[in-house]
Amino acid sequence: MSKRITIDPITRIEGHLRIDVEVENYAVGNAWASCTMWRGIETILRGRDPRDAWMFTQRFCGVCTTVHAMASVRAVEDALKLPVPANAQYIRNLILIAHALHDHIVHFYQLSALDWVDILQIPKADPAAASKLAETISPWTRNSRNELKAAQDKVKAVAASGQLGIFQNGYWGHPAMRLSPEVNLLAFTHYVQALEYQRKALQVVGMLGSKTPHIQNLLVGGVANAIDLDNQSALNMEKLEMIHTLLDEVVTFINQVYLIDVCAVAAMYPEWFKIGSGVTNYLAVPDLPLDSEAHGYDLPGGVIMHGDLAGVHGFATASDPIFRQSVTEDVTHAYYQGDKPLHPWEGETEPDFTQWDGEKKYSWVKSPRYNGQPMQVGPLAQVLIGYAQGHALTKKYADLALGQVSAIGKINATPALLHSTLGRHAARAIRAAMLGELAQKHWGLLVDNIAKGDLTVHNEPVFPYGEVEGVGTHEAPRGTLSHWIVIKGGKIKNYQAVVPSTWNASPRDESGAHGPYEASLLRTPLARPEEPLEVLRTVHSFDPCMACACHTFDPTGRQIARVKVL
Amino acid sequence: MKRKITIGGIGSVLLGDDGVGPYVAGMLEAGYKFDENVTVADLGTPGLDLLAHLSGTDALILIDSVSNGAPPGTVTLYRKEDILRHGPAPVRMDPHSPVLSESLLIAELAGEGPQDILLIGITGEQYEVGAGLSEPARKAAAQAVVEILAELDRLDTSHSKLSTQPFSAWWKPMAEALPVAGPAETLAPALTGR
Numbered sequence: 160m161s162k163r164i165t166i167d168p169i170t171r172i173e174g175h176l177r178i179d180v181e182v183e184n185y186a187v188g189n190a191w192a193s194c195t196m197w198r199g200i201e202t203i204l205r206g207r208d209p210r211d212a213w214m215f216t217q218r219f220c221g222v223c224t225t226v227h228a229m230a231s232v233r234a235v236e237d238a239l240k241l242p243v244p245a246n247a248q249y250i251r252n253l254i255l256i257a258h259a260l261h262d263h264i265v266h267f268y269q270l271s272a273l274d275w276v277d278i279l280q281i282p283k284a285d286p287a288a289a290s291k292l293a294e295t296i297s298p299w300t301r302n303s304r305n306e307l308k309a310a311q312d313k314v315k316a317v318a319a320s321g322q323l324g325i326f327q328n329g330y331w332g333h334p335a336m337r338l339s340p341e342v343n344l345l346a347f348t349h350y351v352q353a354l355e356y357q358r359k360a361l362q363v364v365g366m367l368g369s370k371t372p373h374i375q376n377l378l379v380g381g382v383a384n385a386i387d388l389d390n391q392s393a394l395n396m397e398k399l400e401m402i403h404t405l406l407d408e409v410v411t412f413i414n415q416v417y418l419i420d421v422c423a424v425a426a427m428y429p430e431w432f433k434i435g436s437g438v439t440n441y442l443a444v445p446d447l448p449l450d451s452e453a454h455g456y457d458l459p460g461g462v463i464m465h466g467d468l469a470g471v472h473g474f475a476t477a478s479d480p481i482f483r484q485s486v487t488e489d490v491t492h493a494y495y496q497g498d499k500p501l502h503p504w505e506g507e508t509e510p511d512f513t514q515w516d517g518e519k520k521y522s523w524v525k526s527p528r529y530n531g532q533p534m535q536v537g538p539l540a541q542v543l544i545g546y547a548q549g550h551a552l553t554k555k556y557a558d559l560a561l562g563q564v565s566a567i568g569k570i571n572a573t574p575a576l577l578h579s580t581l582g583r584h585a586a587r588a589i590r591a592a593m594l595g596e597l598a599q600k601h602w603g604l605l606v607d608n609i610a611k612g613d614l615t616v617h618n619e620p621v622f623p624y625g626e627v628e629g630v631g632t633h634e635a636p637r638g639t640l641s642h643w644i645v646i647k648g649g650k651i652k653n654y655q656a657v658v659p660s661t662w663n664a665s666p667r668d669e670s671g672a673h674g675p676y677e678a679s680l681l682r683t684p685l686a687r688p689e690e691p692l693e694v695l696r697t698v699h700s701f702d703p704c705m706a707c708a709c710h711t712f713d714p715t716g717r718q719i720a721r722v723k724v725l
Numbered sequence: 726m727k728r729k730i731t732i733g734g735i736g737s738v739l740l741g742d743d744g745v746g747p748y749v750a751g752m753l754e755a756g757y758k759f760d761e762n763v764t765v766a767d768l769g770t771p772g773l774d775l776l777a778h779l780s781g782t783d784a785l786i787l788i789d790s791v792s793n794g795a796p797p798g799t800v801t802l803y804r805k806e807d808i809l810r811h812g813p814a815p816v817r818m819d820p821h822s823p824v825l826s827e828s829l830l831i832a833e834l835a836g837e838g839p840q841d842i843l844l845i846g847i848t849g850e851q852y853e854v855g856a857g858l859s860e861p862a863r864k865a866a867a868q869a870v871v872e873i874l875a876e877l878d879r880l881d882t883s884h885s886k887l888s889t890q891p892f893s894a895w896w897k898p899m900a901e902a903l904p905v906a907g908p909a910e911t912l913a914p915a916l917t918g919r
Contacts, residue, residue, distance in 0.1 A: 200739055203855035206899055214895065218739050221770025269773055269831065313834055325830035354835050358777045371777070372769050 161188055164691055176664060176703050179517065180680055182688045190673070190680035192664045193515065193522035202508060204654040209235045209646050210379045210620065212654065216642065217373050219656065222704060224372045225258045225364065226635040227656065230642040235379045235620065237478050238629025238646050244615040245451045247381035249605035250394075252447045252457075253402070254367050254374060255633065256598045260409050261360035262636040263538075263591040264417060267584065268353035271699040274692065275424050276346045277336040278326045281314045284340035292341055296423060296567065299415040301352060302345065310348035330692040338427055346424065349416050356412040359405045366402055367394075381617030386609055403602055410595035413588075421588040422560055425581045426568025435580030435697040437679030438533050439466035441540035442662070444641070445477050446634035447597060449604075453477065457597050458634055459545045459553070462529065466578055471547035477632045486641065486657060489526040492519065492666035500528060500669070503643035504628050506655035526665040526674060527657050535675040536638025536662040537701060539577060539586035546574055556592040560585055580679070583700040622649035635659055637702050660704050676701060727762040728783035730880060731839070732873060733775075734767050735789040735825075738896040741856040742797075742849030746788040748858060749845075749869045752892040756870075760882045775828040784841035784880050787825070788869050790862075791846030798861025800868045803844040805829070843876050845869045857898045 161183040179191040200219055204212055213231035217224045229251060236243060243251075286307040293302035317324055330336070338346070361371055367384065368374025376383045387393035425432070441463040445456035453476065461473040474482055487500035496509040515521045526533070534540075545553030557574065564572040564585070577586060626647045633640045638659035645653040665674035673681070676698060683693050734750030736743040747767040754765050768778060768787075779785065793801060808826050825844070832838035847869060850859040858866070877884055 200854055203739055211895075215739065218737055218769060218896070221737070221768075222772045222774055224769065265773060269776075313836075317834070325827060325834055351835050354776060354780070354831070354837075358780060361774070361777050370766075372771055372774055373767065 162688055164688060164694075166691060166694065176698070178676070178680070178694060178698060180691070180694055182685055185685050185688065187680045187683045187685065187694070190677040191517050191521055192524075192666065192674055192676040194524040194664060201654045201656055204651050207651050208649070209238075209622070209644065209651055212644070212651060213377050213379070216656065219658075220704065221372065222262070223635060223637070223658075225254055225368065225374050226633050226640055227642070228374060228377050229255060230631040230633045230635075230640050230656070231644075232377050232379050233477070233631030233633065234629045234642040234644040235631070235646070236629070237631055238627040238644055239379075239620055239622065241380050241618055241620055242451045243448075243453075244381050244613075244618060245608050246386060246605060246613060247616050248448050248451065248453070249601050249608065250367055250376070250382050250384055250616070252601045253598065253605065254364055255447070256594045256601065257360045257363035257367075257406070257409075259594055259636045260413065260591055260598070261357045261364070263587050263594075264353050264357040264360070264409075264413070266636070266702045267417060267421065267587065268350045268357075270702070271584070271696075272346055272350055272420075272424075273326075273329055274696045274699055275336070275428065276338060276343050276350075277331055277333075278314060278329060278343070278347065279318075279331040280336075280338070280340040280343040281311055281347055282318060282340075284311060284344035286311055286344065289341035289344045293345055296563075297415050297419045299419075302348070307344055307348050310351055311344055313351070314347065330690050333690055333692050334686045335692050335696075338424070342423065342427065346420055349420055352412070352416070356409050360409045363402050363405050363409075366398055378617050379620045381615075384616055386614045386616060388609065399602070399606060403599075406595075406598045406602065410598065413591045413595045418556075418560060418588045418592050419563065421584050422563035423567050425572075425585055426564045426570070428581065429568055429570055431581040431696070432572070432576040432579045434683055434693075435583075435679045435700060436466075436578040437677075437681070438535045438673070438675040439578050440464050440529070440532050440534045441543050442529055442534040442536050442639050443541040443544045444479075444482065444632040444634050444639050445474055446632070447601065448477070457552075457600070458541065458593075459548055459550045460541075460634065460639075461544045461548065462534075463540075463544055463547060464532065468543060468547035468574070471544060473544075473548050478630050482632075483630055485530045487528055487531070488655075488657065488661075489528055489668040491526070491669040493522050493525045494520050495525065500531070503630075503641070503655040503657055504645055504653060506643070506653065508655070522664075522666040524661050524664050524666060526668040527662050528668055531668075531670075533665060533668065533672050533674055533678070534662055536659050537583065537586075538590040538636075538638070539583045540638060541634060542586040542589050543574070543577060552593050552596065553589070556589045557586075559592075560589050580697045580700045587702070622646065624648055626652065637704055638662060660701075663701050664703060676703075727760070727882070728880065729781055730763045730784045730786070730877070730882060731778055731782040732763065732765045732786045733778060733788070735770065735775075735787055737770050738767075738894070740854060741852045742847070742859055742862040743790050743852050744894070744896065745790050745847045745849065745858060745862045745866055745869075748862075748892070748894055749788040749866050749873070751894055752866060752870055753873065755890070755892045756886060756888050757874075757884050758887050759877070759884045763877070763882055763884075773824050773828055773831075775824065776832055779828060779832040779839060780835070780837040782839045784843075785839040786843045786845070786873055786876055788845045788847070788873070789825075790849040790852075793846065793848060795848045796861075797848055797850035797859065798865040799848040800865050800872065801846040801848070802872065803846055805842040808842065808844055841880070843872075845872050855898055857894070857896070857901070 217228040385393040445460035447457035734746035736746040738744035
């Protein structure tokens with residue numbers, strides 16, 4: 160007899176991820192990923208000025224603001240074949256990196272660490288022993304007995320108050336939780352410290368973008384930052400030095416805390432290297448262009464099919480002709496009209512809502528496909544694609560992380576283990592470490608270029624009377640993002656955003672092939688089906704983000720998630 | 726040292742009345758001058774990123790659309806205990822969940838949450854893509870400004886009126902909108918030969 164479990168955080172109007180799984184003999188037999196809200200937000204752009212599009216797309220999602228702004232200006236620039244001055248590339252790159260560092264830190268600590276860390280074990284920990292343990296794996300200076308004791312006291316105070324507050328809904332004491340009290344304490348201490356460092360990364364975004372969460376400094380053709388090293392109101396040396404200091408602090412946290420914690424947790428749950436692989440086709444786009452015409456990139460892109468690293472195909476540019484031709488969106492199981500997969504430039508977004516039906520239509524997310532195949536996107540895709548191509552920076556941090564896991568867990572951790580739930584977490588930390596090093600590099604590129612006397616930040620766009628089309632890509636924190644634009648007579652004719660979570664959360668397609676979330680859940684063991692912690696571990700490892708954000712506060716407390724077991 | 730005050734408008738400007746929070750933030754920025762300890766921000770739909778704006782803030786004033794069964798355009802004031810009454814959402818699937826209570830609880834845990842919180846809730850009428858604000862929400866926005874200025878008086882900080890021009894939001898529906906980037910002076914004969 161199989162049981163059906165639905166995990167569906169219910170809200171009045173907000174779109175959410177809903178997961179349905181069928182459980183047989185304490186393992187997932189079948190799975191469905193659905194988004195519960197229409198995301199046809201692109202329609203708002205038709206007829207508008209392409210130079211304004213980024214301000215609207217920045218509002219697609221309240222968490223991924225800058226990434227949608229960046230993909231949008233890049234789409235228009237691609238359509239116009241408009242180069243971007245080198246300074247503008249570096250300033251944009253620094254914003255993208257700082258945003259991603261913030262995002263990756265928050266994702267691990269605030270959004271998924273408590274899937275692995277048992278808060279109720281923390282009061283039992285010995286802070287001195289935890290501090291000693293930490294010393295053996297990291298030079299981080301804030302692992303002192305006192306610092307750990309202070310964090311432990313916070314948890315004790317919450318527990319003593321009888322109100323678990325932020326912790327009231329965890330699966331504490333679940334049999335799948337297995338860290339020692341001391342490791343739980345260390346991870347929780349870093350959960351609190353992470354709040355400080357993610358904020359420092361956001362400060363960099365704010366200093367360069369002039370505001371957060373919505374940056375103001377973008378222009379089609381460049382950026383609006385005035386550069387004058389001696390002027391108080393411009394981007395000057397003092398601000399650049401402050402940015403450098405902030406990035407240094409964030410990078411230290413990533414290398415000495417985040418990367419180490421992920422390796423330590425991974426080493427203690429090695430079975431999770433064998434769970435959650437799912438779709439092993441991977442897609443990433445090159446990013447962090449190195450000069451005005453983007454002759455090179457610091458993050459490699461490409462495609463891996465069926466987990467075959469040796470057969471990796473690299474993309475030469477961020478709008479590689481093969482990539483441009485190969486993307487379609489299928490709506491067989493999505494609540495949209497249409498009878499065949501369409502290329503995004505021809506994309507339609509006409510709703511056709513029916514009831515949730517796992518055999519027919521069941522999601523507001525379309526199914527993007529690459530040459531007809533489902534693809535996994537995200538840090539894991541990027542790390543594997545870089546590793547397979549022998550990309551030096553990727554290899555440096557991937558080998559470092561695998562070495563740490565091997566040493567702590569006394570296992571032989573190889574890149575093959577990365578096709579997994581833990582692999583996704585490890586890859587995100589590896590990518591964060593890579594981005595940290597690249598932050599310093601691109602800061603240097605910007606300062607050197609300014610020192611050469613180049614203060615250009617913008618090239619004026621000129622729109623033809625006729626029709627042009629473009630694609631703007633960005634390797635965002637959650638993976639490959641692409642904005643597809645058709646411009647006619649200087650106005651937007653069509654606009655489609657193919658977002659990372661659409662790739663990953665896509666429903667089945669016309670051939671019945673599962674999307675990556677769905678495929679990754681198959682065969683996941685569940686110790687207690689009524690407390691599906693294991694499902695959450697795998698879903699969270701993708702860093703889901705449904706990009707249909709609408710937050711209406713409901714004071715009656717009806718924002719109740721439901722874990723329904725049928 | 727003066728207490729740090731953050732005024733934040735929350736909501737999606739693309740979804741009808743959900744944009745009322747950012748709209749009120751825009752009205753304040755365009756129309757008033759505040760003391761240096763006051764920050765006004767359009768926070769969009771920040772999820773847990775709200776945390777970044779809570780730390781170091783002593784008093785928080787948020788404006789958001791609410792679903793409370795009242796007639797559209799109703800302005801309701803909520804204090805910290807009202808917001809925290811129901812705790813965080815039981816299952817967190819993604820970083821977008823409405824996480825006001827969760828963000829406040831995490832900030833409190835880290836010892837950096839604001840002590841004084843006022844949430845100005847405006848009951849929305851419609852949440853249609855690209856629709857802009859309904860008339861009830863627009864009227865409520867003006868009332869929200871009055872409530873905010875009263876709260877600032879209570880918090881003992883001053884403000885002055887800068888402009889009496891009506892605020893014009895850049896995200897207005899197409900029919901009412903002018904290009905944000907300025908006049909389309911760039912429209913030129915085809916250059917690319919494509």
